[in-house]
Amino acid sequence: MRSGARLDPMGTFGAALVVSFVVIALFAPWIAPFDPVALNVTKKFASPSWTHWAGTDQLGRDTLSRLIFGTRTALGISLSSVGMAGAIGLVLGLIAGYGPRWLDGALILVFDALSSLPMVMFALAVITVLGPGTTTLIIVIVLVSFPGYGRLIRAQCLTLQGADFIQAERVMGASHPRILFRHLLPNAVGPLIIVLSMDVPVVIMLEAGLSFLNLGVRPPTPSWGNMLNDGYNALRQSPVLVIAAGVPLVLTTLGFTFLGEGLRDLLDPRLKGRLPR
Amino acid sequence: MLQALRVRSANWKQVPRGARATGKLGPLMLIYTVKRIGLAAVILFIVMLAMYAMVFLVPGDPASVALGPRATPALKAALVERMGLDQPIFVQIWRFFANAATGNLGYDVWSNRPVTELILQSFPSTLFLGAVSMSWALVCGIALGCLSVVMRDTWADRALGILSVSFISVPSFVIAIYSLLIFSVWLGWLPAIGAGHPGDFPSQIKAVILPAFAIGITWVGYLARLVRASMLEVMEAPHIRTARAFGLSESKIVLTYALRIAIVPTVAIVAVGFGSILSSAVFVEAVFSRPGIGTLMTTAVAKRNFPVVMGTVLFMTAFYLFAVTAADLLIARLDPRVRDAFRG
Numbered sequence: 001m002r003s004g005a006r007l008d009p010m011g012t013f014g015a016a017l018v019v020s021f022v023v024i025a026l027f028a029p030w031i032a033p034f035d036p037v038a039l040n041v042t043k044k045f046a047s048p049s050w051t052h053w054a055g056t057d058q059l060g061r062d063t064l065s066r067l068i069f070g071t072r073t074a075l076g077i078s079l080s081s082v083g084m085a086g087a088i089g090l091v092l093g094l095i096a097g098y099g100p101r102w103l104d105g106a107l108i109l110v111f112d113a114l115s116s117l118p119m120v121m122f123a124l125a126v127i128t129v130l131g132p133g134t135t136t137l138i139i140v141i142v143l144v145s146f147p148g149y150g151r152l153i154r155a156q157c158l159t160l161q162g163a164d165f166i167q168a169e170r171v172m173g174a175s176h177p178r179i180l181f182r183h184l185l186p187n188a189v190g191p192l193i194i195v196l197s198m199d200v201p202v203v204i205m206l207e208a209g210l211s212f213l214n215l216g217v218r219p220p221t222p223s224w225g226n227m228l229n230d231g232y233n234a235l236r237q238s239p240v241l242v243i244a245a246g247v248p249l250v251l252t253t254l255g256f257t258f259l260g261e262g263l264r265d266l267l268d269p270r271l272k273g274r275l276p277r
Numbered sequence: 278m279l280q281a282l283r284v285r286s287a288n289w290k291q292v293p294r295g296a297r298a299t300g301k302l303g304p305l306m307l308i309y310t311v312k313r314i315g316l317a318a319v320i321l322f323i324v325m326l327a328m329y330a331m332v333f334l335v336p337g338d339p340a341s342v343a344l345g346p347r348a349t350p351a352l353k354a355a356l357v358e359r360m361g362l363d364q365p366i367f368v369q370i371w372r373f374f375a376n377a378a379t380g381n382l383g384y385d386v387w388s389n390r391p392v393t394e395l396i397l398q399s400f401p402s403t404l405f406l407g408a409v410s411m412s413w414a415l416v417c418g419i420a421l422g423c424l425s426v427v428m429r430d431t432w433a434d435r436a437l438g439i440l441s442v443s444f445i446s447v448p449s450f451v452i453a454i455y456s457l458l459i460f461s462v463w464l465g466w467l468p469a470i471g472a473g474h475p476g477d478f479p480s481q482i483k484a485v486i487l488p489a490f491a492i493g494i495t496w497v498g499y500l501a502r503l504v505r506a507s508m509l510e511v512m513e514a515p516h517i518r519t520a521r522a523f524g525l526s527e528s529k530i531v532l533t534y535a536l537r538i539a540i541v542p543t544v545a546i547v548a549v550g551f552g553s554i555l556s557s558a559v560f561v562e563a564v565f566s567r568p569g570i571g572t573l574m575t576t577a578v579a580k581r582n583f584p585v586v587m588g589t590v591l592f593m594t595a596f597y598l599f600a601v602t603a604a605d606l607l608i609a610r611l612d613p614r615v616r617d618a619f620r621g
Contacts (some may be wrong), residue, residue: 128577212560226455231454
């Protein structure tokens with residue numbers, strides 16, 4: 001990394017958005033003005049007012065409070081599942097890139113088979129088997145994401161193994177664990193982190209999309225996708241609900257994307273041009 | 278002079294002589310083709326096996342899950358027999374593959390209609406939606422990419438860059454809901470639900486505008502960036518410098534000489550992009566209540582209708598693999614470096 005290198009303005013903007021959402025998620029109980037699941041049927045579909053800034057939903061629950069708690073759901077699911085997928089991809093990628101050739105071949109086949117399934121189709125297939133819910137969602141995200149990370153780490157390993165410093169270590173009789181953990185791992189992790197941060201918005205979208213279809217987070221847990229669905233069903237009565245539910249979704253995906261792009265330009269411009277999933 | 282420039286622009290990548298000149302691609306291309314198709318076949322086989330294994334992973338037996346808690350034992354027994362779940366596992370797997378090979382993907386648990394029939398009924402609508410989305414995205418994306426290059430390093434280029442990233446990152450189903458709210462509910466310009474009347478083409482076009490807008494916009498951003506990046510690379514090529522030295526205008530250079538080459542990776546990516554478009558279609562079809570593969574899938578998942586879900590996933594995977602393999606072969610045909618790399 002260049003000394004004194006800084007994020008570009010859009011990257012900084014993205015970072016600011018991400019940090020604000022993380023703060024909102026962490027301090028949700030203190031920030032939210034109301035209990036996100038408290039019903040108040042006398043006040044259903046209330047318009048925005050000084051008490052309910054973003055109005056209320058079909059059960060009279062405060063929309064703003066639900067959005068604030070929805071941040072927890074969105075970030076909790078996406079960060080934990082992307083993290084897990086990253087860890088699995090890292091381990092399998094190292095095995096594929098450093099282990100015996102037959103194992104490499106087998107793992108590549110698994111990676112390719114899993115990533116040749118259109119993501120949402122695969123997610124729907126897993127949900128059919130396991131039933132909708134937060135755990136299923138995390139399993140789905142891990143399953144669709146880790147092959148990409150595995151491939152990335154494997155490619156990094158193969159490139160690094162040809163590098164002079166690794167060859168030198170080997171000639172000097174370095175053990176396998178030493179090469180793996182002291183050299184390959186630290187060098188391969190950088191690109192992985194960038195790709196992970198760029199995948200967070202994809203995962204947030206998937207979570208919200210599946211919850212929108214009633215196949216993700218189960219109600220009454222507040223989730224942006226569930227709220228979009230509530231708002232969609234009341235589109236003509238109370239458009240505020242659907243508009244409000246879309247805003248944080250758009251802002252987080254924008255924030256993570258700008259941050260990821262900024263990080264990439266800063267740390268590893270070679271990753272440019274990765275395909276969207 | 279222009280003719281000479283054109284010839285040079287086609288050859289600037291220094292393609293080895295012989296291969297392209299004679300039109301014969303030789304054994305390398307054949308080996309690559311066989312390997313690539315073989316790989317696709319193996320992947321499809323694994324996916325089929327995984328799909329089938331999933332039925333056995335279901336907590337509880339598949340028949341009760343599919344029929345729900347109120348099913349009578351007689352109903353369950355009938356379903357078990359129809360799905361062949363009472364046979365030994367190897368017989369079941371063999372049957373599944375043999376049937377799939379002949380185009381029989383099983384029967385809908387509820388309506389008892391063949392899954393293949395359901396898929397073929399809904400696929401054209403999704404394909405139409407995907408094609409319209411991709412077409413407008415290609416036109417606008419390439420145009421915006423060219424515009425960026427012509428105006429590179431100005432505020433307009435930077436604004437287009439930010440716009441492209443925003444297009445890429447905003448979820449398509451949110452765009453779908455917002456555009457539905459604005460153009461159908463508030464303004465009443467376009468239909469809110471359905472795919473138009475069968476046989477009435479204008480109504481079908483009207484119904485496809487908003488969904489295709491929502492799906493395509495991501496790709497406008499993506500293609501704009503891709504075209505810009507690959508065009509900037511091409512702009513360094515010798516023939517472009519020559520063209521510039523001859524005093525041709527920047528827009529003429531971009532449109533006539535650079536775009537021809539810069540567009541190759543773009544066209545190749547369209548096939549892969551179809552997979553992501555099909556994924557967006559699942560959500561967008563739900564928003565606009567459009568009949569199609571997405572709607573077929575989501576209703577089947579909600580009812581845990583295994584044969585329909587398995588059949589649809591299998592069909593879509595096969596379709597996607599076919600598209601990607603065809604695109605890979607096309608790229609190899611255009612770029613000899615790809616098939617050379619595959620030799621090792």
